[in-house]
Amino acid sequence: MPASAGVRRRGAVRSEEARMAVLDATGRLFATQGYDHLTIEGIAAQAGVSKQTIYRWWSSKSAVVADALIEDKLLPDHPVVPDTGDIRADLIAWMQSLVDLVAEPGNDGLVRSLVAAACESPDIGTRLNDALGITATVSTRIEAAVAAGQLPADLPVTEFVRALVGGFVLYSLERTEPAPDVAERLVRALLH
Amino acid sequence: MPASAGVRRRGAVRSEEARMAVLDATGRLFATQGYDHLTIEGIAAQAGVSKQTIYRWWSSKSAVVADALIEDKLLPDHPVVPDTGDIRADLIAWMQSLVDLVAEPGNDGLVRSLVAAACESPDIGTRLNDALGITATVSTRIEAAVAAGQLPADLPVTEFVRALVGGFVLYSLERTEPAPDVAERLVRALLH
Amino acid sequence: MPASAGVRRRGAVRSEEARMAVLDATGRLFATQGYDHLTIEGIAAQAGVSKQTIYRWWSSKSAVVADALIEDKLLPDHPVVPDTGDIRADLIAWMQSLVDLVAEPGNDGLVRSLVAAACESPDIGTRLNDALGITATVSTRIEAAVAAGQLPADLPVTEFVRALVGGFVLYSLERTEPAPDVAERLVRALLH
Amino acid sequence: MPASAGVRRRGAVRSEEARMAVLDATGRLFATQGYDHLTIEGIAAQAGVSKQTIYRWWSSKSAVVADALIEDKLLPDHPVVPDTGDIRADLIAWMQSLVDLVAEPGNDGLVRSLVAAACESPDIGTRLNDALGITATVSTRIEAAVAAGQLPADLPVTEFVRALVGGFVLYSLERTEPAPDVAERLVRALLH
DNA sequence: GAATAAGCGAGACGGTACGTCTTGTCTTACA
DNA sequence: TGTAAGACAAGACGTACCGTCTCGCTTATTC
Numbered sequence: 001m002p003a004s005a006g007v008r009r010r011g012a013v014r015s016e017e018a019r020m021a022v023l024d025a026t027g028r029l030f031a032t033q034g035y036d037h038l039t040i041e042g043i044a045a046q047a048g049v050s051k052q053t054i055y056r057w058w059s060s061k062s063a064v065v066a067d068a069l070i071e072d073k074l075l076p077d078h079p080v081v082p083d084t085g086d087i088r089a090d091l092i093a094w095m096q097s098l099v100d101l102v103a104e105p106g107n108d109g110l111v112r113s114l115v116a117a118a119c120e121s122p123d124i125g126t127r128l129n130d131a132l133g134i135t136a137t138v139s140t141r142i143e144a145a146v147a148a149g150q151l152p153a154d155l156p157v158t159e160f161v162r163a164l165v166g167g168f169v170l171y172s173l174e175r176t177e178p179a180p181d182v183a184e185r186l187v188r189a190l191l192h
Numbered sequence: 193m194p195a196s197a198g199v200r201r202r203g204a205v206r207s208e209e210a211r212m213a214v215l216d217a218t219g220r221l222f223a224t225q226g227y228d229h230l231t232i233e234g235i236a237a238q239a240g241v242s243k244q245t246i247y248r249w250w251s252s253k254s255a256v257v258a259d260a261l262i263e264d265k266l267l268p269d270h271p272v273v274p275d276t277g278d279i280r281a282d283l284i285a286w287m288q289s290l291v292d293l294v295a296e297p298g299n300d301g302l303v304r305s306l307v308a309a310a311c312e313s314p315d316i317g318t319r320l321n322d323a324l325g326i327t328a329t330v331s332t333r334i335e336a337a338v339a340a341g342q343l344p345a346d347l348p349v350t351e352f353v354r355a356l357v358g359g360f361v362l363y364s365l366e367r368t369e370p371a372p373d374v375a376e377r378l379v380r381a382l383l384h
Numbered sequence: 385m386p387a388s389a390g391v392r393r394r395g396a397v398r399s400e401e402a403r404m405a406v407l408d409a410t411g412r413l414f415a416t417q418g419y420d421h422l423t424i425e426g427i428a429a430q431a432g433v434s435k436q437t438i439y440r441w442w443s444s445k446s447a448v449v450a451d452a453l454i455e456d457k458l459l460p461d462h463p464v465v466p467d468t469g470d471i472r473a474d475l476i477a478w479m480q481s482l483v484d485l486v487a488e489p490g491n492d493g494l495v496r497s498l499v500a501a502a503c504e505s506p507d508i509g510t511r512l513n514d515a516l517g518i519t520a521t522v523s524t525r526i527e528a529a530v531a532a533g534q535l536p537a538d539l540p541v542t543e544f545v546r547a548l549v550g551g552f553v554l555y556s557l558e559r560t561e562p563a564p565d566v567a568e569r570l571v572r573a574l575l576h
Numbered sequence: 577m578p579a580s581a582g583v584r585r586r587g588a589v590r591s592e593e594a595r596m597a598v599l600d601a602t603g604r605l606f607a608t609q610g611y612d613h614l615t616i617e618g619i620a621a622q623a624g625v626s627k628q629t630i631y632r633w634w635s636s637k638s639a640v641v642a643d644a645l646i647e648d649k650l651l652p653d654h655p656v657v658p659d660t661g662d663i664r665a666d667l668i669a670w671m672q673s674l675v676d677l678v679a680e681p682g683n684d685g686l687v688r689s690l691v692a693a694a695c696e697s698p699d700i701g702t703r704l705n706d707a708l709g710i711t712a713t714v715s716t717r718i719e720a721a722v723a724a725g726q727l728p729a730d731l732p733v734t735e736f737v738r739a740l741v742g743g744f745v746l747y748s749l750e751r752t753e754p755a756p757d758v759a760e761r762l763v764r765a766l767l768h
Numbered sequence: 769g770a771a772t773a774a775g776c777g778a779g780a781c782g783g784t785a786c787g788t789c790t791t792g793t794c795t796t797a798c799a
Numbered sequence: 800t801g802t803a804a805g806a807c808a809a810g811a812c813g814t815a816c817c818g819t820c821t822c823g824c825t826t827a828t829t830c
Contacts (some may be wrong), residue, residue, distance in 0.1 A: 005298075011800025012799075019804075027272035036312065050803045055792065096257035119304045120228070122367040146782060152384045159359060163381050166358020167351060171305075175314040185348035189355050190382055192344045201780035204821040210781075242782045247813070364827060395805035396795040404805075420696070425785060434808045439787070496695045499749075502765045503692035506610065506751040536768045543743060550742020553737060557691075559698040569732035570615050570672035573739050574766055587774025594776075617816060626777045631818065677803040 014057070021047040022054055027073030035065065045072065047134050069124065069131045074114070076101070084087050086192050087145035091164070093184035094138070098168055103178050111172040133164060133192035144160035151191075164192060206249070212240040214246060218256050219265030223298065227305035238289065239246065254313035260321045266306070268293070273329050279337035280383050283356070286330070287375035290360055295370050303364040325359055343383075355382060398441070403423070406438060410448050415490065419449065438476035446518040448507035453515045458498070460485070464522050470483065471529035472575050478522070479567035482552055487562050495556040518549055535575075540568030545573060590633070593670040598630060603649030604642050608681065611641065611689035632675050638697035645700065647709045650690070652677070663721035664767050667740070670714070671759035674744055679754050687748040710741055727767075739766060 025047035040061060044051045058064045065069050079097035081116050082090045102111050118125040129135045138161050145151045167186045179185075217239035221230050232253055236243045250256045260266050271289035274282045294303050310317040321327045330353050339344045358379045371377075390456075413422050424445060424548050428435045431562035441450045463481035466474045486495050502509040513519045522545050529535045551570045601623035605614050616637055619646040644650050655673035658666045659746045663767045678687050705711045714737050719726045743762045755761075 012802075013800085015801070039790060040792085044803095048803085050805080051804060052794085052804090053794080054800080081283040112311045116308055118365050119311070121310040124364070125365050125367075133277070154380075155384055156381050159363075159374070159378045162362045163355040163359035163378065166360070166362040167355035169361070170354045171360045173310050173314075173317045175317075182351070184300075186355065188346075189348050189351035190246045192347055194780095202823055204780045209781070232813085239783085242784095243813080244815090245781060248780075362808060384776085391619075393806085394699065394797050394806090397806075423785060424787085428808095432808085435787080436789085436809090437807060440806075450824070451590045500692055500695040501686045502749050503695070506749075509746075509749045523635035538764075539768055540765050543758070543762045543765040547743035548740040550744070550746045551739035552741040552742070553745065554701075554738045554808060557694050557698070557701050557702075566735070570732075570735045570739065573732050576731055585774075586772065586828045588774075588828095591775070615816060616818085624777085626779080628778090628820090629776060639779080655826080 012031075018047070018053050020055070021049055023068045023071050023073045030065065030068065030113060031072050031110075033118045034109050034137050037117060038065070040064075059092075060121070060179070062117055062124055062160070065117050066121060066127050069114075069127050074130070075110075076107070077132065078131075079143045083141060083144070085148075085150075087141070087150045090141060091187045095168065095187055099183050101176065102172055111169065113190065115169060115173065117139045129152075132136060138164070150190075157172050160190065164185040196219040199358050207245075210239070210241050210245055211249070213241055214250075214256065215260045215265045217241075222257065222260065222266050222304070222305060226301050227308045230257070232256075252313075253315055254309055257309050258313060258316045258319050261319045264323065267323065268299070270323075273333040275333060275336070277340075279333070279340075279342045280379060282333060283379045283383070285297075286377050287356070287360065287379055291363075291370065291375050294364055305359060307361060307365065326353060330356070352382065399437075402431070402433050402437050404442070405433055406442075406448065407452045407455050407457045409433075410452040414452065414458050414497060415494075416450065419500045422449070425446075434543060444505070446501055446508055447468050448504060449501050450508045450511050455510050456515065459494075460491070461516065462515075465525040466530070467533075471525070471532075471534045472571060474525060475571045475575070476568050477547070479552065479571055483555075483562065483567050485554055495553060499553060499557065520546060522548070544574065591629075594623070594625050594629055595633070598634075599644045599647050599649050601625075602644040606641065606644065606650050606689060607686075610685050611692045614641070616640075617761070636697070636702055638693055641693050642697065642700045642703050645703050648707070651686075651707065652683070654707075657717040659717060661724075662680070663724075663726045664719070664763060666717060667763045668760050671740070671744065671763055675747075675754065675759050678748055687745065691745060691749065706727055710737060714740070724733065736766065 015039065018028060022043060025043045026038070029042055029046055033042075038061060040051060040054055041051075042053055043064065054064065058067065065074070079094055081094045084090055102105055107183060114124075119126055119144055139157055140162060142151065142155070142157050146157070147154055164186070168188070169188070217228070217297070219236045221238055221342055225234075230253060232243060232246055235241075235256065237269060238247055246256065250259065257266070271286055271293065273286040276282055293299055299305060306316075310320055310328065331349055333351060334347070334349050338345060338347055338349070356378070363374060363378070399569055406427060409427050410422070413426055413430055417426075422445060423434060427433075427448065438448065440502040442451065449458070454474060463478055463485065468474055484573055485491055498508075498512055503510055526535065526539070526541050526544060529563055530539055530541070548570070551573070555566060557568070597617060602614070603621050605618055605622055612635060616627060616630055619640065620630055630640065634643065641650070655670055655677065656726075659667055659668040677683055690700075690704055694704055711716075715733055718727065718731070718733050719735060722729060722731055724731070740762070743765070747758060747762070
């Protein structure tokens with residue numbers, strides 16, 4: 001009975017169950033196969049959902065992935081920037097945890113897949129930022145450091161974060177053997 | 193007598209003509225359609241070559257692209273870092289020309305495609321660096337600046353370059369409206 | 385309520401239109417190109433149907449041909465055995481019309497193609513018999529002759545028909561210049 | 577020294593070794609894979625011969641097969657028609673040995689393959705007759721029976737043999753379970 | 769002996785078709 | 800109206816052979 005609030009159009013309503021099944025399946029397949037071996041058919045099968053249901057609600061593979069990202073289905077718990085007052089130490093710690101994250105066996109290719117997804121859709125890029133808490137968390141921490149006089153007042157924060165994250169991304173794409181001090185060096189490249 | 197070293201095995205020899213036709217076609221299609229709409233069949237047709245000839249010599253789409261990259265078929269003439277003695281001005285000028293490059297109508301999506309390709313194959317990532325002359329040219333310029341005392345002696349050059357280029361890459365992936373001073377801001381984020 | 389027996393599973397139903405288009409196209413191409421130059425891709429193109437639709441319903445080229453045979457798409461109207469009471473005259477007349485049939489310009493190679501198809505698939509052989517009405521029509525006529533005392537009571541009818549048709553098949557495969565009295569001679573070889 | 581007969585042109589001479597290797601390989605592959613899975617490349621590889629050598633001397637797969645047939649590479653020792661004076665018994669014995677031949681495990685599909693080959697090339701049909709000794713042996717035996725008054729004087733021998741062999745061929749194509757008395761019945765269908 | 773012609777192995781080449789996979793749209797039956 | 804099931808046209812995948820062609824070597828004949 002559509003008793004309350006407004007007109008509630010006729011017919012069945014979107015199945016939340018189906019929606020979650022799709023996003024869960026996407027997360028599972030993304031982790032095991034990577035972005036480019038992900039297929040709509042595969043997601044539908046894995047989710048026990050019809051393809052049409054996916055196409056009805058999402059416009060493309062990348063849209064599904066973007067949604068899965070928002071709902072935190074794609075990433076393990078992501079690191080947050082600590083705040084000890086020492087901006088350099090904090091950034092190094094954070095960067096180190098990122099480096100450790102992708103160094104874990106299962107997470108190999110995770111960044112690569114996320115970047116590949118971001119290449120396909122600007123939306124994913126944006127949401128990736130949000131999901132990683134980069135814009136929110138990191139920027140905030142940087143701005144605090146600026147306010148504390150640890151960094152110059154006219155530092156272009158957006159670009160600073162981009163350089164930091166971009167450096168990490170390029171490092172990930174290279175798939176070299178993990179350098180032990182890469183986190184420290186990367187931060188030092190920006191804070192010299 | 194086969195001129196130089198070695199026995200020059202029997203049988204017809206690889207057709208340089210076919211090889212170049214493939215790489216040229218790859219360059220042409222990459223520019224117009226981007227990496228992910230590139231197909232082996234399309235390349236073969238465009239090159240007037242049989243699919244088998246491609247599969248005989250390359251193992252995958254990304255291998256073809258990597259080769260095309262080496263042979264300079266994918267990129268328009270890429271900017272070099274000027275050397276006026278002023279490292280900050282030089283980097284800004286170089287970064288600005290990169291920004292201008294991707295701002296041109298035809299080059300929309302070029303970086304996106306290259307990054308997508310790099311996500312698929314570590315080889316492409318490596319060769320991308322080489323092709324862009326990044327490692328060579330930029331690093332050299334940075335090292336000169338370090339030697340000249342304009343930059344700290346212990347600057348981690350590799351990471352510095354990665355941050356610079358990574359920042360540019362992330363900017364490109366965001367497809368925001370081109371900010372006029374993004375080049376200057378990005379360099380300033382690193383040189384403050 | 386699904387009218388008759390059983391549950392009529394969910395999902396779209398097989399397109400009769402596509403099915404007929406495939407069989408029609410098969411008939412057309414079989415006539416013009418013969419069995420061995422027949423290709424699944426050719427059929428699909430000619431029928432305006434995707435290859436997958438063919439592979440969904442038929443397991444091989446010969447399966448399609450067998451089906452086309454049942455649906456009478458491969459053969460022009462085939463002769464029937466007359467019944468004048470004179471078994472010898474009737475068989476000669478029938479055999480003569482078979483000989484005339486393959487002597488027509490367009491039908492050159494028709495028998496060859498059918499036999500080639502039968503070599504590939506036992507199914508086609510069986511259905512070929514059915515389609516030609518050989519088992520049905522000829523056997524019936526022979527049995528009538530046996531009943532009328534024109535042929536011995538213990539005549540092995542199946543083998544008699546096989547010998548008759550087999551003789552015709554071998555004659556067709558030889559592609560010699562058409563002998564004018566071959567029909568009469570063949571029947572006389574069996575009824576002496 | 578090209579002493580005798582004519583001008584013996586310059587250059588190397590055809591390698592008998594290669595020729596035999598090809599025909600042997602053809603026989604081996606024909607037996608294991610059947611006519612339609614036989615490939616020129618397969619023969620070349622199996623024979624340790626280059627494709628060009630095959631194409632230099634034979635015009636097609638069927639030409640190779642026809643040659644192999646002549647050189648007795650395709651068939652095991654084939655039965656001959658006995659001559660006991662009783663034409664009916666002799667034909668039954670011969671037909672029975674044919675039936676037994678194709679009933680052997682390895683020879684399954686042998687007739688099918690030969691017939692398929694004959695469909696492709698009239699040449700093969702002719703040579704098949706020769707190789708089987710059908711025209712020679714069987715016809716001779718039939719003619720002897722005619723001369724002995726066991727068969728009518730005006731019997732069309734060619735057609736009689738065709739009917740006999742054709743009946744056997746159709747029986748083989750049907751791949752039914754082997755009927756024990758099929759040889760006897762087939763002969764009886766012709767000699768009633 | 770050279771020079772000249774084949775023959776031969778190896779194998780690259782432009783093609784055609786194979787049978788499979790996925791895309792995005794559609795139809796059907798049920799809820 | 801939403802949904803699972805699933806058929807459909809389209810088209811790329813990577814493989815297998817086709818028949819032709821170049822190679823570098825060997826073998827035989829002729830000058």
